[in-house]
Each structure stands twice: as structure tokens, then as C-alpha cells.
Amino acid sequence: MRVKIEKLDNFGRGIAYANGRIIFIENALPDEEVDIVITKENKKYLEGKVTKYLKLSPNRTEALCPYYSICGGCHLQHLSITEENAFKEEKVKSILKKFASTESTLSPIEALSPYFYRNKITLHVHNKKIGYYQNNTNTLVEINYCPLANKKINSLFKPLQQLALNNDLEEIMLRTSNNEKEVLLKLTGSVTNYQDILNLVDVLVINDKAITKKAFIETKIGTKSYKLSSLSFFQVNKELTKYLYDEVLQVVKNSSFQKALDLYCGTGTISLYISDFVQKVIGIDYNKANIEAANINKDLNNAKNATFICAKVEDVINNYQNIDLIIVDPPRAGLNKIALDTIIKIKPQSLIYISCDVSTLARDLNLLKNTYSINLIKPFNMFPRTYHVECVCVLNLRKPLKIKGKSTSQ
Ligand SMILES: C[S@@+](CC[C@H](N)C(=O)[O-])C[C@H]1O[C@@H](n2cnc3c(N)ncnc32)[C@H](O)[C@@H]1O
DSSP: OEEEOOEEOTTSOEEEEETTEEEEETTOOTTOEEEEEEEEEOSSEEEEEEEEEEEOOTTBOOOSOTTHHHHOSOSOTTBOHHHHHHHHHHHHHHHHHHHHOOOOOBOOOBOOOSSSOBSEEEEEEETTEEEEEOTTSOOEEEOSOOTTBOHHHHHTHHHHHHHHHHSEEEEEEEEEOTTSOOEEEEEEEEOOOOHHHHTTOSEEEETTEEOSSOOOEEEEETTEEEEEOSSOOOOSBTTHHHHHHHHHHHHHHTSOOSEEEEESOTTTHHHHHHGGGSSEEEEEESOHHHHHHHHHHHHHTTOTTEEEEESOHHHHGGGOOSOSEEEEOOOTTOOOHHHHHHHHHHOOSEEEEEESOHHHHHHHHHHHTTTEEEEEEEEEOSSTTSSOOEEEEEEEEOOEEEETTEEEEO
């Protein structure tokens, strides 16, 4: 079938129409004319695969990765980075308009290096070969290079291949400090022959047990230092995370908040980042290893006004009152309903919502918008060359309006 691509869907796939039905086509850009075969047929939509490009988009670029067509980890390496950023801005705008009926103006997307930005990767090992799993499968794509991973990580592929040959590995996790000076390697499987790799890493963890004296690497964001173990949550973009945290810090610096809650705080990174500018900050995360790391980082940064609680947000949020700032950074599923309803009851003066999934952000903003007005929505291209986009949303409590003796929100 010969079709013309009309636009991109939210996953970066080309959209074409044939006989009134929508077709999603990977690696196809707006205005391109392509021949396709149908690979999946559903009542509501079709999926197709390009067999021949007849007209190419001027926005098409050569993928940097030799595995791009088979790996599936990236979705937009065939699109220029300028157009990728424009696509992400449009995606955020249209989803927020459709699901939260918000027409708020978006701040321009913040973006830095499109490649070599990740400070962490996880590799699988099958039959002594290392690589990534193809999207939604257990099929290994053997790799010896990943242009999303930082240069330090890329320099370790060869020794890791050797390590895989000499042992019965299942999984390899590599993490570096943001300046790429320190390396943490976590191995899972049957590992006996690891002397050579010990010289190349600062921390070696085998099946959750540190073999090296140190179990943490140390990294910096702005003026704060963070110790990271093999289990800690930590933002993967080595440069842009500082910009995202600075956006939060700017809001804090421009107000005089006394008591802040940092919900879904991970290793307490944001709590500590803002701790010099609030009287008290309480971070909550349900992951024990994260809270252990948060407490270590609290001491490292001498942040006496920070407290970290290991609990489910929805189980403990009701215990807090007189909070003037709440920061939330939930997983892709967005805010739990109890958490959201309790935030509305606590009524902090400001709410900063950091989101890695704009669909659930829109759902939650729709429920918050009667109580809060949107002051800022800023996308961050934290995961260049994929369709993912992070957003920071700053919300302010609406002032109560007195109408005929009744109090309502403005
Ligand atoms: C996106 S990460 C937070 C990142 C952190 N703010 C940072 O910048 O590093 C989401 C965190 O939510 C935590 N989490 C997920 N569901 C939770 C829940 N119901 N209650 C508490 N923490 C939860 C996870 O352990 C994870 O650390």
C-alpha cells in the first residue's frame, strides 16, 4: 500500500490514513511518501512497516546507532534533534489541552546533548553475549556501543564482553558519577573470574554484595553531593537533571517556604537541593534503599533540616499539615488518588509536579485545576532520541473568592 505520512503520534510513529482507517508506521516522518506492508490489523487501527521510501522528509537524519533498526530502545534517531524537541513540545501541549483542557502557555523545552547523556545502563547476557532486550521481548540484541550511554560507559563494553565470556552472567548494571570519573558495576549471575574488571571500576557489586571496600560512588548536582549505591534511584541524564532541579530551586528561592514535603523523593536529591532555602523538608519514598541513601546524603550535605520517611505516600500523607510547598515526582502512573485528594486537603500554597508521563500529568492536573492555577509548564528533554518527555509544572493555590457570604475558589 502506498501512503503519505500526515503527522507523528505520541510514540513518534508516523500516522497515515487508508480507507478511513488509521495506520501507525515506525520510522516514517510527516510528509514522507512510503510503500508499506500491514504488520498488524485491529478493529480500530492498523500497523505498517515501510518497504520503500518514495519521498523523504528534509527533517530525516542518519541514526548514529548501528543497532537502531533492531534494538527498539530509541524511537527518534531518524528525526533531527530540532524537530524532536518541537515534537515533544507539541505532544505536551496537545495532551494537556485534550485531557486537562488547559491552554496554559508552555515554556520552551530545555534540552542539552542529544547523545552520550545516560549515566546508567542495564545490559542482559545470553549465551555469554551482552546486549539489550528488543522492545517488549526477551530477544537479545548483541551490542558493543550505545550512543545514549556516556563515553565512560561505552569505553567499558570490551572488558565487559571479556567478563561475560569468562563467567556465567545474567545481568550487568553500569552506573557512573555525572562527571564520569567514578564507576559502579553490578553483576548478577555466577561470577568467579572478575580480577581484571576490578581494576577498571570503583565499586563492584556481585549479586547484591559489594566486593570492593566502597559500596557507593559519589556524584554532584550543583553544589550538592550524592552517594549512590547499586540500588539507589537516580536521574539518568548526567547534565539536564541540574537544570530541572534549578527550576524547582528557583520557585523555592522566590518564596519563603517554611515546611516542604518532597513526595516520591527517591534518594532525597531534590529535598537536599532545596534544603538551604526552606526551614524544614520531609522526603517520603517507599523504597528502603532509597531512604538509606537519602539519610547518608543528608549527612554528606549537613542538611540538618531534612527528614526522610520510608513509607507509601498514600499511607502517611494524611499525617502532615501546615505545609506550604509540596513537590511530587511520581512514577509514570502519576499520583495515587488518596495522595491527590490529601494534597487538596492540605492545600499547600505551591505544588510542584515533576512528571515523566504527560498523560497521567494531564489526568492529575484536571483534578487539581479547581484548587490550583497553573503558573508554569516546562518540558525537559531528559531522554533524547526516545519519545519520552519530562515536565515541571508549578501550581499555585487559587485565592478564595467571597460571593454572597460563601467562600469559593477563583
Ligand atoms: C521518579 S522517581 C523520584 C525521583 C526523585 N525525585 C529524583 O529526582 O531522583 C519516583 C520514586 O517514587 C518512589 N515510589 C513509587 N511509588 C511510591 C509510593 N506509592 N509511595 C512512595 N514512593 C513511591 C520510587 O521508589 C521512586 O524512587
